[in-house]
Amino acid sequence: MTRPFYTPADVSGDYSAIGDPGSYPFTRGRLRGSSGWIQRELSGEGSPRRSNEQLRSLLAHGALGVDVIGDNPTMSALDPDHPMCVPAVGTTGVSLCRKQDFLELLDGIPLDRITLSHSLPPAFAIAGQYLAARDSGLDPAVLRGSAIQPPMYSQDCSYSTFLPFGIRMRLTLDSIVFSLREMPRFHAFLEDTYYISDGGLNIVEEMSLGLLEIREVCRRLLARGLPVDSFAPRIAILVNCRMDLFAEIAKIRATRRLYARMMREEFGATDPRSWSVNIAVHTSGLTLTAAQPANNIVRGAMQALAMAMAGVQGLEISTFDEPFRTPSDIAHQLAIRTQQIIEAETNVGAVQDPLGGSWYLESLTDELEGKIGDAIRRTENLGDLGALVENGYFRNIFTAAMDRHSSAVQQGELRIVGVNEHVVPLEDDQFLRDVAEERFRPDLDHIERIRAWRTERAQRPLLASLDGIRAASADSDADLLRPIVAALDADATIGEITGCLREGQGLPADPFNFAAVAR
Amino acid sequence: MSTGTVPPAGPADGRPGRVVIGTLGLDQHEVGAMAISQLLVRHGYEVIYLGRFNTPERLAAVAAQEDADIVGVSVHSWEFTAYADELLGRCRELGVGLIFGGSVLTETDRADLLARGADAVFGPYASEEGMLREIGSTVDRVRGGAVSASRRTGDPAAPPSLAGRVVIVTGAARGLGRAYALELSRQGAAVIASDVDETALKDAVADMPGSAHPVACDVTAADAPRLLLDAALRRYGQVHGLVSNAGVLRSGPILRLDDDDLRLLLDVHVTAAFRLLRVTGGYWRAEAKAGRTVDAAAVLTTSAAGLYGFRAEAAYSAAKAAVAMLTVVAADELTRYGVTVNAIAPAARTGMTEWLGGAPGGPEVDPWAAEHVAPVVAWLLGGAAREITGRVIEAGGGQISVPAAWQPGTPHSLPLLMSPAQAQTLLPQVLSEAGPPRGLLKPEHPQHPAS
Numbered sequence: 001m002t003r004p005f006y007t008p009a010d011v012s013g014d015y016s017a018i019g020d021p022g023s024y025p026f027t028r029g030r031l032r033g034s035s036g037w038i039q040r041e042l043s044g045e046g047s048p049r050r051s052n053e054q055l056r057s058l059l060a061h062g063a064l065g066v067d068v069i070g071d072n073p074t075m076s077a078l079d080p081d082h083p084m085c086v087p088a089v090g091t092t093g094v095s096l097c098r099k100q101d102f103l104e105l106l107d108g109i110p111l112d113r114i115t116l117s118h119s120l121p122p123a124f125a126i127a128g129q130y131l132a133a134r135d136s137g138l139d140p141a142v143l144r145g146s147a148i149q150p151p152m153y154s155q156d157c158s159y160s161t162f163l164p165f166g167i168r169m170r171l172t173l174d175s176i177v178f179s180l181r182e183m184p185r186f187h188a189f190l191e192d193t194y195y196i197s198d199g200g201l202n203i204v205e206e207m208s209l210g211l212l213e214i215r216e217v218c219r220r221l222l223a224r225g226l227p228v229d230s231f232a233p234r235i236a237i238l239v240n241c242r243m244d245l246f247a248e249i250a251k252i253r254a255t256r257r258l259y260a261r262m263m264r265e266e267f268g269a270t271d272p273r274s275w276s277v278n279i280a281v282h283t284s285g286l287t288l289t290a291a292q293p294a295n296n297i298v299r300g301a302m303q304a305l306a307m308a309m310a311g312v313q314g315l316e317i318s319t320f321d322e323p324f325r326t327p328s329d330i331a332h333q334l335a336i337r338t339q340q341i342i343e344a345e346t347n348v349g350a351v352q353d354p355l356g357g358s359w360y361l362e363s364l365t366d367e368l369e370g371k372i373g374d375a376i377r378r379t380e381n382l383g384d385l386g387a388l389v390e391n392g393y394f395r396n397i398f399t400a401a402m403d404r405h406s407s408a409v410q411q412g413e414l415r416i417v418g419v420n421e422h423v424v425p426l427e428d429d430q431f432l433r434d435v436a437e438e439r440f441r442p443d444l445d446h447i448e449r450i451r452a453w454r455t456e457r458a459q460r461p462l463l464a465s466l467d468g469i470r471a472a473s474a475d476s477d478a479d480l481l482r483p484i485v486a487a488l489d490a491d492a493t494i495g496e497i498t499g500c501l502r503e504g505q506g507l508p509a510d511p512f513n514f515a516a517v518a519r
Numbered sequence: 520m521s522t523g524t525v526p527p528a529g530p531a532d533g534r535p536g537r538v539v540i541g542t543l544g545l546d547q548h549e550v551g552a553m554a555i556s557q558l559l560v561r562h563g564y565e566v567i568y569l570g571r572f573n574t575p576e577r578l579a580a581v582a583a584q585e586d587a588d589i590v591g592v593s594v595h596s597w598e599f600t601a602y603a604d605e606l607l608g609r610c611r612e613l614g615v616g617l618i619f620g621g622s623v624l625t626e627t628d629r630a631d632l633l634a635r636g637a638d639a640v641f642g643p644y645a646s647e648e649g650m651l652r653e654i655g656s657t658v659d660r661v662r663g664g665a666v667s668a669s670r671r672t673g674d675p676a677a678p679p680s681l682a683g684r685v686v687i688v689t690g691a692a693r694g695l696g697r698a699y700a701l702e703l704s705r706q707g708a709a710v711i712a713s714d715v716d717e718t719a720l721k722d723a724v725a726d727m728p729g730s731a732h733p734v735a736c737d738v739t740a741a742d743a744p745r746l747l748l749d750a751a752l753r754r755y756g757q758v759h760g761l762v763s764n765a766g767v768l769r770s771g772p773i774l775r776l777d778d779d780d781l782r783l784l785l786d787v788h789v790t791a792a793f794r795l796l797r798v799t800g801g802y803w804r805a806e807a808k809a810g811r812t813v814d815a816a817a818v819l820t821t822s823a824a825g826l827y828g829f830r831a832e833a834a835y836s837a838a839k840a841a842v843a844m845l846t847v848v849a850a851d852e853l854t855r856y857g858v859t860v861n862a863i864a865p866a867a868r869t870g871m872t873e874w875l876g877g878a879p880g881g882p883e884v885d886p887w888a889a890e891h892v893a894p895v896v897a898w899l900l901g902g903a904a905r906e907i908t909g910r911v912i913e914a915g916g917g918q919i920s921v922p923a924a925w926q927p928g929t930p931h932s933l934p935l936l937m938s939p940a941q942a943q944t945l946l947p948q949v950l951s952e953a954g955p956p957r958g959l960l961k962p963e964h965p966q967h968p969a970s
Binding site: 073076083086087289291399402405406426440442448 | 544545546547548549550551553554557558571572574596597598600601602622623625626627642643644646647749752753756805806808809810811
C-alpha cells in the first residue's frame with residue numbers, strides 16, 4: 001500500500017545495492033550513449049509491399065528502428081489463402097508467408113543502420129530476415145534488432161501457432177543458436193512481457209512470468225552446453241508500461257537488479273554484458289480507451305516520458321487509435337513526434353536515472369524486487385515449468401487477471417477518465433473518431449498473388465525441403481532452423497513448414513483438425 | 520455494480536441460462552471471452568467455453584448440441600464482419616440468441632449488428648449490470664420462442680427477408696431510388712445509399728428504418744463505384760446487392776441534342792452502370808475465388824424508352840437500350856461467380872416524369888407511385904430470385920410484365936455479291952414477311968392515365 005510520503009527510513013541506505021549506472025547490479029541501467037533510446041513504432045499492414053511503404057514512411061519521419069507485427073494469419077503461422085485466414089489478411093499487421101514476402105517487406109530498408117524488431121513467430125522471422133539480407137547482398141552478421149521468443153505463453157496469450165510446447169521450445173532454442181552464430185549482433189531472445197501482461201496482469205505477475213521464461217530458456221541453452229556468456233548479452237526484455245508511472249519505472253529498475261543477480265549468481269556469468277539487461281518498452285494498449293480517443297495521445301506521452309526517465313533502450317508508444325485498429329499514418333507520426341519531443345526538447349535524457357535516489361522510487365524498487373523474486377520462487381517450487389504450461393497453470397493466471405481488471409474498472413477502483421469518470425455522450429465524443437474508426441478490407445489481391453505463385457514453384461526442391469522439416473521435427477535432437485531456412489529458400493511457405501512440423505510430431509498438418517483434437 | 524444489487528441474472532423459469540462463448544476465425548484475443556465467461560458463471564449461468572478458432576458452423580453446432588440459449592461472440596478483430604451474417608442465419612435457424620461483445624466494436628458496429636438481427640451488442644467497458652440484464656432478457660425471449668427462424672425455408676407465409684444483406688443503391692435520394700432503398704431497409708437489408716444530392720440523401724437515409732449509410736457521390740465519376748464498394752465493405756464487411764438506379768433525363772430530338780447532353784445521358788445510364796458492375800463484379804469474383812459462397816444480385820435500370828423507344832428521346836432511349844443489353848451479357852458473364860443480373864424498366868411518377876402530372880393522393884390510391892415498383896426490385900435481390908438472371912421486368916402504373924426481347928427473324932439466303940437488282944427483289948420480300956413495322960412512336964409512356 002502506498003503511503004502519503006516517503007523518508008530516508010524507507011530505503012536501505014546501502015548505495016552498493018543500487019550502484020552507478022553501468023555498474024552491477026545495474027539498477028540504474030546501462031550507460032547510455034549520446035544517441036538516447038531507439039525510437040520505433042509497431043507497424044505492418046496489408047501486403048509486404050504496403051507494409052514496406054509504411055516502414056519507409058516511419059523512417060522518413062525519423063524512427064530509429066522498426067517493429068513489425070504480422071496479421072492474424074501470420075501470427076498463427078498460417079498462409080493467407082487458408083480458408084480460415086481470408087477475412088483477416090493484412091488487417092491487423094503484415095501478411096508474411098514466404099521468402100519473397102520478407103524481401104518485399106524489407107526492400108530498401110537500411111538493415112545495416114537501423115534495428116529490426118520482430119513481433120512475429122520468431123523462428124520464421126529470423127530465417128526470413130536472414131534470407132532477405134543474404135539475397136540483397138548484405139552480410140547477416142551486421143543485422144541488429146530482436147525477435148520475440150514466446151515458447152511458454154504464446155498458446156494462451158493470443159499468438160497460438162498450433163504447435164506443441166516441445167516444438168515451440170525447440171524453435172526458440174534453435175533460432176537463438178542459429179542467430180548467435182549467423183547474426184551475432186541480433187537479440188535473438190527478446191522476452192516479451194508486454195503481450196502477456198496487457199490482458200490485465202499486474203506488475204509482479206508480468207515480470208515474474210517474464211523472468212521465469214528467461215530462466216527456463218537459459219537453463220535449456222546451458223543444458224545444450226552453451227556458455228552463459230555466449231548468449232546472455234543477446235537477451236532483451238520488452239516490457240509493458242501502464243499508467244501507474246512510478247511503479248512502472250520501479251519495475252524496470254527492480255527487473256535490472258533481479259536479472260543481474262540471476263545471471264551472475266545463479267547462472268555464473270562473468271562478462272558484465274551478460275549482467276545488464278537491455279530493456280525496451282511498449283506502452284500499454286489496455287490503458288488506452290475507445291472513449292475520447294484523443295486522450296490516448298496524452299496517455300502515450302506521459303508513459304513515454306516516464307520510460308525515457310527509466311532509461312529504456314527502446315520505446316514504442318501504443319498509438320491513440322490502438323483501441324480500434326493497427327496504427328493509422330497520423331497516429332504513427334504523432335507517436336514518433338512524441339518521442340522526438342521528449343528526446344529533443346525536455347532534456348530528460350541528459351542525466352541517467354534522474355529519479356534515482358528518490359525515497360519513494362527506491363523503496364518501490366526494493367519492494368517490487370522482493371515480490372517478483374518471491375513469485376518466481378513460488379512458481380518454480382511447483383515443479384517443471386513445461387508441465388505447468390501444458391496443465392493450464394499460466395492460463396488461469398491470464399484469465400483471472402482479465403476478470404480482475406474488468407471488475408476493478410466496473411467498480412471504479414481503477415479510475416479511467418472517459419470510462420468510469422468524466423464520461424461524455426457519444427455525440428460529444430467525435431474528435432479523431434473518423435481516423436480511429438476507419439477500417440480497411442482484407443488484402444484479397446495478395447491472397448490471389450499467393451495462390452497464383454504457389455503453382456509456379458519448382459516442385460522437387462520444395463518437396464525435398466519439406467521432407468527435411470518432417471524428419472527434423474520427428475528427431476528431438478535435430479536442429480530445426482537450418483531446415484527451415486532451407487525450406488523458405490526453396491519457396492516453401494510458413495504454413496507448409498508448420499504443417500510439416502506438426503506431421504513430424506504425428507499431428508495432422510492442418511491446425512484446425514489439430515485444434516479440434518487438442519481441445 | 521454494488522454488491523447489494525444482484526441483477527436479474529437468471530431466466531424467469533429458474534433454469535440456468537446456457538451460453539456458448541468463443542471468438543471467430545483467427546481472432547486470437549481471448550481475454551474478453553474469458554472475462555465474460557467468469558462473470559456469467561458467477562451469476563449462475565452455465566458457460567460452454569469454446570475459446571478461439573471458431574467458425575459460425577462450429578458455434579451453432581455446439582449451441583444445438585448443448586441446447587444453449589445464446590451464442591456469445593467475443594470480438595477483438597474485424598474478422599467478425601465476415602462471419603456475422605452466417606452466424607446470425609444459423610442462430611435464427613436454431614432459435615438461439617446471438618450476442619456480440621468486444622473492445623473493437625464501435626457504436627456503428629452496434630447499430631449495424633442490431634439491425635441485422637443480433638440480440639445485443641456490448642462495446643468496450645460495457646456495464647456488467649447492463650450486460651447481465653440484456654443477456655437475461657435474451658434468454659427469456661429465446662425460451663419464449665421469440666427468437667426463431669424468420670427466414671425458415673418452405674414457409675410461404677413468412678415474408679421473404681433481406682436481413683443480413685448489404686445493398687448499394689445509387690440515385691437513392693429521391694424518386695424510385697429512394698423508394699427502393701426504403702423498401703430494402705424495411706425488409707431488413709443494410710443499405711449503402713448514394714446520390715449526388717447530399718442534403719436530400721441525408722433526409723432519405725434518416726427515413727430508413729434499418730441500417731443505412733449515405734455516400735454522396737456522382738456516379739459518373741470514375742472512382743465512384745470503388746468509393747461505394749469500399750464504403751460498404753468498411754461499414755458492413757460485405758456486399759450482396761447493387762441497384763444501379765441513378766438516372767437523368769435530357770430530352771430533345773437528334774437535331775437539337777448537344778454533345779454535353781448526349782455525353783451526360785450515356786455517362787449516367789451506361790458508363791456508370793457498366794463500371795458499377797465491373798467493380799462489384801470484381802469483388803464478387805474475388806469472394807468466389809476465395810472459396811466463399813457468393814449470393815449476389817445486381818439490378819440495373821432500363822426503361823420502356825430503351826425497349827420500345829420514346830419520341831424525341833433518341834439519346835435517352837439509346838442509353839436505356841444499351842442497359843437492357845448490358846443486363847443480358849453481364850448476366851452471362853457473372854453467373855459463374857454466383858451473381859444474378861436483371862433490369863427493371865420502371866414506370867412511376869418521379870422528378871423525371873413531370874409529364875405524369877401531380878399525384879392524385881398517396882401511394883395507396885396512386886398506381887404510379889414509385890413505392891409499387893420497389894417490392895419488385897427487393898424481390899430480385901432476395902433469396903427467392905437466385906435462379907432469375909438476364910431478365911428485364913417492366914413494372915409500374917398498375918402493371919407488371921416481362922417484355923419480349925429481340926428475336927432472330929425467319930432467315931432468307933443472302934446471295935453472294937448481291938446485285939442492286941437482286942436487293943430490290945429480296946429486301947421488300949424479307950421485310951414484308953417480317954410483318955408490319957413497330958409503328959410510330961408515342962410521346963413518352965403510352966398508358967398515361969392522366970392524359
